[in-house]
Amino acid sequence: MAFRPCLRPGLLLLRRDAGHLQLGTSPGVVVRDEPGLLALLRRFDGTADLARLRRHADDVGFAGDVEAVATDLRVAGLVLAGIPRPARPVTSVLLDHDHATAPLADAVAALLTESGHRVVRRGAAADLTVVLAAGEPPRALFRAAQEARDDHLRVVVEDERVRIGPLVRPGLTPCIHCHDLHRTDWDRGWPALLTQLGSPGTLVVPPALPVATVHAAALHVLAEVDAYARGQDAGASHCVAVGPGPFDADTWPIGFHPACGCELLLVA
Template sequence: MSRMSRPPLHRPLLLPGLPRIWRGRTTLQVGLHPGRAILLDLPDPATAKILDLLDGTRPERAILRAAGTLDLSPADVRALLDVLHETGLVISTQRLYPPALDAPSRALLLSEATALALAADSRQPRFAPPALILRRRRSARIVVTGRGRLGAGIAVGLAEAGIGHVQADLPGPVGLVERIGGPLREAGVGTDRKHAVAQAIGRAAPSTDTRSIRRGTATLVVQLCHDQPVALLALAYLQHRQPYLAVSVREGAAVIGPLVPPGGRPCLNCLALFRQQPPAADPAPAGSDPAGAGPSELMMSGPEPLAVATALAASGYAVAEVLKFVDGTATETIGAEIEVSAPGRIRRRRWKPHPHCVCGQSRRWPEGQKP
């Protein structure tokens, strides 16, 4: 190994949770994943003691000074740091956390930041360090709105993943079923749902802002079940160029998508128009609007039927889609719905823009005019 040719690391951290296994007297394996694990050839096995100093609390120079007190060769320690840094198993705390993040928030986000570092390849030129991703999440504003059992879990999950501002616009009282398999276990039945979810966010991620977000300024809206006609809802989002992700429950399965970017297609109304199209000889379906406003949201009696395990899996999938959008990575739900009928049982359905939907007509409006 050659002498270090990089700048000194600012408070280097060996990613937490990496197993260490001795494969012989002088060979140490760090990590288990086939694409990530490395074998370290340590002529002096005592050099492995340095790994315990890579906890993100001291600069590299302090680690090299500590090596001297342990009678370790500074050259061997530098070589060890070089290998760990080149393979992405050691990262500077500056690249792990945004600089403005306070100590309690760092502690809460340690697992998230570590997972982001492990999922990425720091050797790639377009590598986005966890600090950059968490900074994007910290500045994001997400609204979770509508009716549905999944809303509370999605809102709290987003806050726990580092989203800085989450508004839970979830009207109505907390129902008994919402306390099962979700973050509202401590909420009393009948209490105000908005307040209960805001309290749950405060317990899970105290630094998260839960105040109202001005209409049209959210980074993304998670749209649950709603009462207004789909066409009017989709048009309102279109006029504000507001991106949104639809989430619903249908007969024991959760449906995530489509995610509609600003001015994007297909929108939620496109799907509704395709679904309401009957065979040519059949009459118009009940609930359709002959004037073209589109169908209203179907009304259900009683709580949404959804198994606890399915609700947890679907909430996690929805949270992941929102985070991908915020992080700037590819999502699975643009132009598509994901049906989660059980953990590990997922069906993807693609949709195309409907030729008569308002989202397509908007592209033909004269400039400065709206319907």
């Protein structure tokens, strides 16, 4: 395939002074100017091969070696071979949410769609199910997903925060029960609270998050889905809590709990 020089996307092409050009501003690379070089570099947009660029060089009066210019800038990381078309792994995602988390689910859906992932309706097959709930969801939902070996991500809106994770790939990453057992190790009242999840009246007033925090949390969900699509989540697990402000975020790891048998799925 012919080499079609393309300046790195977003790279500014500027004149620094009478004798130099500058590519980029962070901090940028300075090159010695020559007659016709600026006009030539403006054609480094990934659409023309070297033969066409040589003809353009003649038209603009550039007497240098076009291939040498393109190669030197490519070595410096300023020029790519053609217009970049990154292969972005995508996945199908089912958003399972309650009424109170509808604004967050809408924000997540918009980001997933814009990023190329496929958001499917309830009842359709999906690679990953994202469960969004105001307050901890009942555990029967996650037990069913674990038994069916359906990958799932928990997103909980509680108080002034959104807690994202863990993303569970049954048999490969720690499950929600692992998380509950770890919490029970330091909070002996947690098992009693678990029995009340999903009961009427436990959520008296629905959450009211700032719009900026909702979108910040949606970005974190997108990041989790992107990592899942690339397979970067295998063998590791964590939770991220966003809020109360959009720049407030805490992350902590979640490991397999020795009292949980979910690792047995590896050999099942």
